[in-house]
Amino acid sequence: MTPTILMLNGPNLNLLGTRQPEVYGRTTLDDIVADCTRLAGTLGLRLDARQSNHEGVLVDWVQQAREGAAGIVINPGGLSHTSVVLLDALNAFDGPVVEVHLSQIHRREAFRHHSYVSLRADGVIAGLGAEGYAAALRHLAARLA
Template identity: 50%
Template sequence: MKPVYVINGPNLNMLGLREPDVYGKETLAGLEERCRRKAQALGLDISFRQSNIEGELVSWIQEARNAASGIILNAAAYTHTSIAIHDALKVAQIPIIEVHLSNIYKREPFRHHSYVSPVADGVLCGFGGQGYELAIDAIHEILTKKKG
């Protein structure tokens, strides 16, 4: 089976340093290890990526259309601003789960709108790193149903 792309947007490379009261103390490397363990337990492979560059995220989403079995996306701030990411996701034609470490609906009003949600199969927010594990469970469930 093709890997699941776990794509992380801007500033997530600063996890553990940036606003730990909002995002927690877990680093991106720790989050990646957590995701790898969870995926392995379910028989999935992941390709874990992070970029601060919008165009790179778009390119990875486009690549995923043929190279991945699904996408777990934390577009971070681009969630609220990027029509380009929205448009790339629309043509991906694979399962998409949107994930956020914090509950975006308990934060500033500008964070309440997502350009990702309308094209995602599901949205998880507010569960910290556990949200990524839940997203891996969700992708696994979707892929299992597609097979069967």
């Protein structure tokens, strides 16, 4: 059976390509999902990509992942810095988790330097732009092999 990777994107990531392109780039979330879906196939993975602007929806999806996902790639956006409930949900997931940030969060405002999600993540990728997602998928494929 092909392992499923749940790729979650949090608030405002639906605006990629148009929101602060000088920070986040011009690549859209649809472009990232299409590229990652192709890559996942070549890596022997199935990608289930989702985005929500609502914290509770993301928590629900992480909880559902306990029943069918082999790993999670998550870009929680601004929830990285505020969401203890997202951390709690991820702590209940047994598979590997990779946190992705398009920008280099440690070069930005001080409040962005701390991520609750990082406390659970097996790896954190920041500052590689859209390539961070591909790096996360490659890591999970190797880890699950």
